[in-house]
Amino acid sequence: MASRLSKSLKFTPLLFHLTRFTHSSLCKSDRRALRSLSIESAQRVFQLKVDPLTGNSEWVVIEEEGDGKADGDGLPPKDLLSSTSYLDMLNDSWRNRAFREAIEKTVKKPCHVLDIGAGTGLLSMMAARAMDSCDAQQNAGSRGIVSACESYLPMVKLMRKVLRINGMETKFQLFSRCSDELKVGVDLATRADILVSEILDSELLGEGLIPSLQHAHDMLLVKNPLTVPYRAITYCQLVESEFLLKQHDLHNSESKVSDRVHLVPSGMETVVHVKPQQYAMHCDALSNEIKLLSEPFEVFSFDFWRRPESRGETELKIIAINDGTVHAIVSWWVLQLDYEGTIFYSTAPQWIKSPIVSSISQKQSWCDHWKQCVWFATGQGISVARDEQVLLRAVHDEMSISYRLTDKSLLSKPKYHNFCGSQLLLSPERIAVYGDTNWRLSFSTALQNALQGKTCSLCIVADDSIFMTILIAQLSTTSHIISIFPGIREKGARYLQAVANANGFSMDRVKVLGKRKTCLTMDDTDQRKVGMLVSEPFYYGNDGLPWQNLRFW
Template sequence: MMAARAMANVGDEKEGRVSACESYLPMVKLMRRVLHANGMENKVRLFPKRSDEIRVGCELDSRADLMVSEILDSELLGEGLIPTLQHAHDELLVPNPQMIPYRATTYGQLVESSFLRKLCDLHNQEISASDGIQLSPVTTHSLISLKPKQYAMQCDALSSEIKLLSEPFKVFEFDFWKRPESNRETEITVQATNEGTVHAIISWWVLQLDEAGSIFYSTAPKWINSQYITNSISGKDWCDHWKQCVWFIHDTGLPTLRGENVSIRASHNDISISYGTTPEVNKDNSSFLKWYEERIITLLPERIGIYGDRNWRMSYITAIRNILNRSSSPLCVVADDSVFLTVLLSSLSESSNVIASFPGLKDNGAQYIKAVSASNGFSSDRVRVLDTKISSFSEFERKIDILVGEPFYYGNEGMLPWQNLHFWRERSLLNPALAEDALVVPGKGILKICAMSLPDLWRSRCSLKDVEGFDHSSVNETLGACGNLPEMQQGPCLPFYLWQCGEIEELSQVYQPMDFNFSKPIHSCLGKLQMKFLKPGLCHGFAIWIDWVLDERSSNIVSTGPDSRYWKQGVQLLSVPQPVNSTSASYAEVEAYFDHLTGELSIKSSFS
């Protein structure tokens, strides 16, 4: 629509000859509605297919003079930028076409960060924990690892914890106006500006939108001085659609001295950019990526962080020891994809029989348990590993004495907190197989809620109206929105890492609207409370999470709240932000309802 309007404004003889392609059918339907709402259905030809399915002489009358695109993710290449441009230059565009954007450049910076180290270095975190459980033993510590890739992250939130070890350095330049290569590799020499240990490479990209070089957009973190990139940088406001990326340096990192040169090898294929440092390249006389080929299980950084967290581990070790002391030769069942609990149960009790359910890990789970059993002092023959949900297994030789879960389900990373109440559903389906005095860990889940000021997040989720002079109001009905909705309409509850949500502030204490008792079969729950505010401010919504009670008698609780940066919280944004104060006259009535049939949690609120 912007292209069609621009052509009309300059009186171009090809006015209206704008072709758009979109392969996702719901988006095609939405585009047609938006075009109609703006009276432009005859100005834009919409083809419900991918651009590489478009042919000149079929959909297009001739090759195009100008291509406008936005097929960029936080890493730049992940949405298929390179193959899309290759096909366009080969089949759809005139020689030397006009392109918007014109060019993209990726940058990197070496950093030290204890938090980032925890997200990739399970082996040394376990050494520090000193609890005897080895998920990453010395001889096989590559069996469980991160996938070698860049991870999108709001690095501005870590600025106070990051030590910069280099200036920004250019990695790759992608000229949209010419056909890009699928694979490139480059050696970069980076001079360390500080003494420290490189734990990660933080990267970002800068778009040059016009050929003249007067319009730029950057995803750089806020600590970057624009002089290192260009004199004209925009896009410094918080946004959720593009973040920075983190490439982790495995093991303990790369020690550097001020003024020392660090060799970085960067390469890219059609969809991703990867890095390697000199010690990694030479490790065991094999390449950096070859080092990962022995791995059996790959986890997300937050999962690595949890498994290495000393307090989290000790909470479960204490709880499991306590319940094992109450049973002799128990049948223990791990109800989800937890290699930690499987190793823990097998290590702490020589007389226990363990059945582990790995519906997400499948055969990799069994291979992994076999590989680490000797290091943890048990025989893998004592562990029966299932590649299905435990509730679908019916061949128990006797009743289950102990049922445990983290609870966490492989593949559920980034989901809403209460979706891990799947553990409660599994426990309920297993009810006939449980002994009368069976012990369940965790024994309870406690729903927590707190009123929050979330201006950046709320702005990013507002309903659309006028966008650059175009009516986009019909988009809200299809894609959903949270802010500025019609009266009585409420947006969805969404999962976010609150610590990455820009400006945030707690406006109330933390309340408990309901709890979930896992000693009983799953059922729907309703909770109501009156929430008072601790400080004045503008309430944009509520943060919601679950605390898992491992042992109620000893108050052994694992929290997934905002203070734990390894978990996403649920966020219920208000349609209209509410001004609040700390007087007794300012409060909110909050109602929470958990529907056990759908597994959904709904939050309703009213302010006074």
Template sequence: MLLLSVIRRRIRILVSLSRFAAATRSMSSGSTQRMFQLRVDPLTGNSEWVVIEEEEGEGEEEHGHPPFKNNNNNKSLLLLGTTSYLDMLNDSPRNRAFRQAIDNTLISPSHVLDIGAGTGLLSMMAARAMGSAASTCGDSKQGGMVTACESYLPMVKLMKKVLRLNGMEKAVHVINKRSDELNVGVDVSSRADVLVSEILDSELLGEGLIPTLQHAHDMLLVENPVTIPYRATTYGQLVECTFLWRLHDLHSNEAHASDGLRLVPTGFDNILDSHGETELSIRAINNGQVHAVISWWILQMDREGTIFYSTAPRWISMPTNKSDEDWCDHWKQCVWFVPGQGIPIYKDREVHLCAVHDETRISYNINTHSRIDAMMYNFEGGDFQLELSPERIAIYGDGEWRSFMSTVIRNTLKGRVDPLCVVADDSVFLTLLVAHLSQTSKVISLFPGLQGKGVQYIEAVADANGISMDRIQVLEKKRTLSSMLDTHQKKVDLLIGEPFYSGTEGMLPWQKLRFWKEKTMLGSLLSEAALIVPCKGILKACAMSLPDLWNSRRCLDKIEGFDHSVVNTTLGACGEIPAHEDGPCIPYFIWQSGKYKKLSDVFTIMEFDFSKPISPSSGRNQVEFVESGMCHGFALWIDWLMDSDNSMLLSTGPDKRHWKQGVKLLAKPVAVVIPGSSSLSECCHAVIEASFDPSNGELLVRHVFS
């Protein structure tokens, strides 16, 4: 990576928003609270609002579980266990910065409003700083008062437990609403003098920070309130990085592909207007090609500018209370890609950059000549927009992957006359590839996630690839085939997928077994000689040393003096938890997990045979360690066997950066040694087993060390 220059220009933003507000709806009636939570079945893609009821005043269950009244409890806990709450609460520099700023600022009784309160940590800090004199009904002019606003019902329940555990339940007034639903004189007795909040994302603005805090300043706060944090400053750096560029420039990367297909034909570009800009002139320190702007932000916690918190990469030296050894997962640096082919730049020459922000995002524009207009860029062609993740763009532009898939489909089509092929997933590449390789084929694409956008895209690029739309049909009105009326009375010869389902990139690897579910549902429409591609899924695993990731999700104890142990099980912590309370598998890019090392060879746990109907599956294997070290868990993924000859295998393991793996962290790290070691006190073997439930798409993983 070639580093060119650092942008040092401040953008002052005061923002906040309660978490999960878009994914839940809540209401209350008498002593009963109800939450409507959106749940998606990973094997069907169907979503439904699930009602979760909770009785106020009900007795608490052990290990921090909220006493939900129905059987959806596990689903709710699973959702909380895969959020960023745990690693955020394990971020000691963050917690320390807020505590120092609150202690230094709240030196007299005030009315404090905490928006997006989470577990109530900042609220408790505020109450303690005012001498624990807060009252839920006191006048802020006479005594301290803390109001905690949190919209997500399960988190409200956890907050109440944390407050009770720390003897602070009477010091903090908890309101289960969005901040823009609060009314002075109804929900709170008066406007607040002080705002404490931390509801930011990696880009700073992505959670609706500006409109939420604008509402707070207009409706909930006094004039000239104290705010913690006080200001946010964004920084950036121009970089040349071929790896990042592959996540963006599909047009250039596919130009070298041998298959002749063009997913981004000439003329497909896009421009959207934006507003709010800052212009900069930047001097380059090296020759190179500007591929992207990476950005991060720093919080100035107090008005005086003595306390800071930074999300900068480790090579940047800026005022902050973080050390080089601190690692956290919940905030990462952001990447903005330079449109087109990138920009060549020369040492000591100036680059003109325009930084643009609207209410929810920050963008940039660059050139090397003169003043430029502010614009934001997205991938679109014609009058529609097709959104693909950076990893999917990199996969589609990877010549090796395209050659592999071309070989698979070419072998599958060999000897078939007028084949009917069904693309079961959202692969626009396979749709075009089949039509390209077989001039007599008929292709039906289900596009369960892309739907209408997939139709528009195929129509837009088919002609550029010399393909007639008479040979491609997309079921735009429904997600699957229901009868032979949909196939024009013809049996399906080929059922294929990558598998890739749009919008599920953040899910666990085995949730792509939706392909198996689709195949089972289409069983009656398949010909006797139909080929299924892929024909098998193979669950693979590897023992890993993952110290940074494990520490970011370890059990909570005292956070700046406040006991949080009651939330550990619900948030899926690892560490000192009951043996029967196993944490969830989390989807993660292993290569982004800080320090990591493989401790065992890759091994198979079980196989999923797509030639048979979907069914419960289980398997086990012994883990043989080949490296000594501290084992923090297992990485799990699926390798896709594309042909019955076992010759074409597509891996999505840790060595492949464009796919997420599933990570099963151990409750306690285990020191392991390689076989033959003289040590008798450390483990050298382990057994891991897993079972797959087709009714909900969940994979249960167990392990035993010996």
């Protein structure tokens, strides 16, 4: 962390390991503090793991063995460094400075500060230091306290170590649980005067912001508390983008492919689709692929200083600024951190020219903890003409925001036919890959070469590849196929049954194992030996480096 942010705060080697602080970002005093601490031979790293099949994520603790030797500057050995979302968050100097300045403006006297989702304890320490400054200036005898709650136990242990190194243990009440489990009179002596929190994701609401604020206002905070942040506002923009269209419209992409595989047969356009939700993406990287069809517009405003509603909806009349087709809605949010409205943080893309947002965005560096979000329009999108009015209906619940576009007074909404429960939900990346002509041709050619002049009585598809299963069934009309389908399981079996006729094969030759197995036995293959083993290397692009998440046999 830059010296102007960390000031006198010290961090353990574990925290520097966690955040991948670079040598250039540390002031001399911080480096001296590091040199005075021993480097453990075994380091614990917190890493966010996302299952590429289900999309579920969890924080895991990874043990990394080291030789216990620091480099010439006293920093942890480079081979111990690992990437994590905490890394980006703590290295986001603009975020840290904005929170620090807002906390120093808000905490003007010793008081009771509540930090929800305290993580490494950075915001809590900023609040404690602000109260120390108030004590020194006022020579007051009263002392404030910070109540920090964090439900993830490994992070709680890390926070305790950081507080101990900084000599702040006596200024904190640290709770290893969710904030909605705290009670005044049992855990907290009094209600808190100030709320400091950063429980935001790229969509804003996905980490439980609304229920956490509701409980805090009902049970833990004084009436009319001070808060950092003070307010969050979500913004949207209508865009045209063939690239984004290919992320969810497999039927349209597949119509341009020359092979005979029909993952989405005619009349079954929604048998494979993405879940209707917002998807976090680095939209700046797509700026050359995007045509703007509207000006940015405000959608929802959430005040941290008062109890939010569980549900809200709004209808907005958006004027198109260009002719085109609305393929997606790009969204982002802006934080107003202080009451006066002088300190902001934004996740807006770089093309936004608002005075406040532009001044912030130009100073921010690339980060992975917050991105923009994309909501896909249904089907092939909605055609608009310049100056034409488009009606947008936005709805939020406690955890997410959804959108619906109306074109020429006709409601445009997903028409997800039942297909006897055979629909598959895939990630946008997977759908884009399945619609890629070159990708399909490469796998088709490789499989034809492998089958040339050979008769395989049994082929095994070792992952969730519906494409490879159908392709084998077409190219090898005598082969029996076992698809393991460890992720899509019985849904994969129902899907194959639904598209079998359109692809010219019989399910009599296809068996879906539908369970995760570390190894197969002859019982799984009905006592037949395997003639060909096929798999589709695939990684989930939003999680770390490609080679960390390869799904292969």
